[in-house]
Amino acid sequence: MKTKSSIFSNLTTQILIAMLVGVFLGIIIHNNCSEDAAKEFSGYIKMLATIFIRLVQMIISPLVFTTLVVGIAKLGDIKAVGRIGGKALGWFFTASFISLLIGMFWVNVLQPGVGLNLSDIDLNTASEVTEKTQNFSAQNFVEHIIPKSIVEAMATNEILQIVIFSIFFGLAAASIGDHAKPVVNALDKTSHIVLKMVNYVMKFAPIGVFGAIAGVFAVRDFGDLALTYAKFFGSFLVGITSLWVVLLLVGYVFLKSKMSKLLKHIVSPLIIAFGTTSSEAVFPKLTEELERFGIKDKIVSFMLPLGYSFNLDGSMMYMTFASIFIAQAYGIDLSTGTQMTMLLVLMLTSKGIAGVPRASLVVVAATCGMFKIPVEGIALILPIDHFCDMFRSATNVLGNALATSVVGKWEKEDESKIF
Template sequence: MNRRNVMKTRFAFYILAATILGAIFGHFFPEIGKDIKILGDAFIRLLKMIVIPVIVTTLLVGIAGIGDIKRMGRIGVKTVIWFEFITTLILFIGLAIANLVQPGKGLDLSNLPQADISNISANTSKVLDGSTLLLNIIPTNIIDVMAKNDLLAVIFFCIMFGIALVKLGNEAKPFVSIIEIASKASFQLVNMVMLAAPIGVFALMSATIGTYGIGLIIPLLKLIGTAYLGLAVVVFGLFTVIAFLLRVPLREIYKMVWDLMIVGASTGSTETVVPQLMQRLEKYGVPKYITSFVIPAGMPLNSDGTTLYLTIAGPFIAQAFGIDMTWSQQLMMVLFFIVTSKGVAAVPSSSMVILLATITAVGLPPEGVALIIGIDRIIDMARTAVNVFGHVFSCIAVAKWEGVFRKEPHPVEEQVAG
């Protein structure tokens, strides 16, 4: 094992150890666990600080690197088609598992505390209002949407600005060179921030367990187990089939990103591993202009783990409250999830916002969301890891579809450790 792989393994171990130790500390010292939440919040703020610089610079460099507007449009269409296909497929997998296992059946609701969902409720209107959602993709003030981490609006601006750069041709080269330097600097900034990851992860897990208690997990073990089962089906079932169809060894993919999945899971954020993921995919044979477009676009549009969890959590709430959903109601719920799961990545607790908006629309009690907020962090770890894995296959699928996988020269930057 070379030095780089040793560092990758060591960093992944540090993150995993911080997660476990944080849970233990929060259990035995709940008040202190709540108090040190500020360290976790500070780490999350650092992560959010670097998301926009990474996305903007990589997108602009990627679009300028394509150099052909028609080709860029073709890549964009193929990316969206893949996102919609895989999202819909995973939604139905989650629905099937929820109906088979029935994690909410026979649950004693009296044993479960209800969390405050007022902050989540405040954001549901923007999810259900489709016309407003479409309009909000077009920013009126690019600085404002960057400040709000509104990824879809930022991506839309970058695409339009990137097209303008392509039209300028050679005149744009000096500016693109500056953006490339900014992109490399953003990647270095990620490395600096990630040095604080073990501390941030420890504090976040301590605060979660200190606030809700390990005792909350026991009544909801069936939901947690069902969610993990569904995510395992996606990773070891669906992605195995996709790897076979794409003719890429699944073992190679696991080997390439296993440590990034641990980091993503422990931090609860895909953004923490985006730069490393791009670099490794470039080394694996996906051109930079593909990764620079597909991964940023996939962050708000293609979260495979989150998508799976939504169609497990929805039926769980119905089963917990003794509500028999007809197949037509469940189909309507899936259609709502297809729409509502787009464009709310910048909203805090976005998966809970999507869930609350959708179950309210199909007539399920919103109190159900309040019952499961306490364990969301535990499930979020696994679904974030699956989100990372899904980005890998999205990039490879689009590159294969374009016929450029391992066929075009691509720059390989030094792969970061961890």
Template sequence: MKNRNLARLIVVAIVLGIALGGLLHAQLDAESAKTVAGYLGLVTDVFLRLIKMVIAPLVLATLIAGVASMSDSGAVGRIGFKAITWFLLASIVSLSIGLVLANLFQPGVGLNLVHLETVSATQVGLNTGGFNLPTFLTHVFPRSIIEAMGNNEVLQIVVFSLFFGSALAFVKGRGKSSIMEMLEELAQVMFRITDYVMFIAPLAVFAAIAATITVHGLGMVGSFGKLIVQFYLGLALLWALIAGVAFLALGQRAKRLLRLMREPVLLAFSTASSEAAYPKTIAALDTFGSPKRINSFVLPLGYSFNLDGSMMYQAFIVLFIAQAYNIDMSFSHQIMVLLTLLVISKGTAGVARGSLVVLAAGLPMIGLPEAGLLLVLAVDPILDMGRTATNVLGCGVAAAVIGDGADGDPEVEPVGTQQPA
């Protein structure tokens, strides 16, 4: 299926999903709506399972091959340093935009809520029990690569791949290694499987949108319209900033990159899953001409640490909750919020509903009631779509810009040496 046709079909699926969901919500009672949405959700669940089936072997194959191709270990260090620097700066900028816009728009002002009830994270379906620094640090390192792949623990797969790739580079330096050929062939097989899975992507998108609207209805957009519009204006500003950085770094080639990123971004938006967009993001970067070894190294790290949309969401919602409860937050308090979110958000790699978990863990730290989570749970599916699409766009641009900056590195193949897929 050609990329342009798939993108168009996804847009059509979104429109049809909204129409069907609105119709079902109007005709069904609450219990029946949940039942029908559950059946619709089966299609999306199957699609996401098939995508997750591809991700672990794809990350493993591409990342090991990429690291092994950098025979100079210093090249890995230089690229890793550039990536971490980018991720840190991007996180600070995204958090800052969220804080500035929340102060400007004042989305929670006027709600005048009183903090009487006590609501814990577990009461709203969020598990923060293992959300602490020691647990995160030990969780980064896999006990078994089989277990890591079985659970789609991308960060653990990255750690194993770094070790394996470095060892393979040493062995390869002593003579020809057939493992590299096997890894490259495995990656190509995974891309082909992705093409097969993508045939049902429009159907999965249709089902996902229809299921959400069937349960919540279009009315939730009206009830939380102010918050949704202001949040998406913030995302638009963040997108403009990301695109601006791409043009500064890549020149007019940024137009082609953004055009290629359209399909994975649409997939991420409509399914609210960055995993669903991962194979297509890798393919888009390869088609753009970004070095494969850079893509396979930077993108998995970005999926764990470079979550631009989630960063902005967390800062924006924290101030929304404070305003809703009439809790005044001074400038110094907001700086503390920024630093707190900057640190704890890096522990959400592989955590289900990571952005909400960060909020659940962070609200008590900064003196805000956890009951504020109830304000955003109903509308979170709509916000999640936007922040997930932004995460994917940010990761794709980061990989392309870092890959372009590697042109002068003798250990990295230059941009543009690959043939479009």
């Protein structure tokens, strides 16, 4: 029988308590302090979340590089890398397409943007996002994917660029064979040291979640937000719930009874991602939990970095939903053909956005610009975006955990047939 102390020492329980205390404190500050005082409090309390996320970001680059290189080297040959990579990309693009379709379906069925009053919208709030879209082009997109310096990529935590370099490095190490073993072994030991650091960093998770939640509720009147954006947020929740149902059903189809065990392992990462609105913040913890679940370390270290670059299901669903919502708000009728074209554009332009602040909004704004939808319309969703981001981030974590687990199961079955 568990004692009270053991229950409250559980990380998940601590995070849930931190979220509730954060909401309670934020509401008290909002209701009893002046607007300026609440903003000042929010700025200071959010530093707790910033410290936690920075601690995580500190170990993201070395963890992605070491685990991915070791994972590829352990796979042994280019044929194995190609086989698993093919399964991974097939899953990622299928999941992304389904996520985009779900967003497109619900925004057309529920039409949350139709009849919206635009007179009270402050368009100046969108300037931070719209400025980032001015240099958004195919050339810049390619330059963003391919690193010109691995040091620069690591310094800025550009996950996709680190993944590209690590794949080349890992393939080269695998092709050399025994001569590369000392380097691979050193990187393997380094990855275990970094994963040990994860245990230390995760102790700060409840404090980070508390700061993030308290900071938001101190400056936002959630009652007014919920009333003003009830239709948009409600429609979004219908869409994201549908996506969860699809993901869980697919999980049960492939993993069967093990799906329940997987969910127990990823509860903490899901809640941390939800509270901090950062799927990147749980990358190290998710790596650890998936290995505990029983997925081989070489599969986890190969799949997760790829997933964070190519498999952001929650963000994908939100992108079509938000883009078409803005068009509806401005009375712009988009044909089914145009919407499908938008969907394909989002499939390509959204890759490699993990870890980029407000990346979903930047991609939505850029897509609106391509389809002659007023980019300033991004201001419509800014006030509620933080709460949408909580659900997007948690969904991204679920999607990547599921993809890694299913591909890991396939590989185990293939190996049992061979041996």
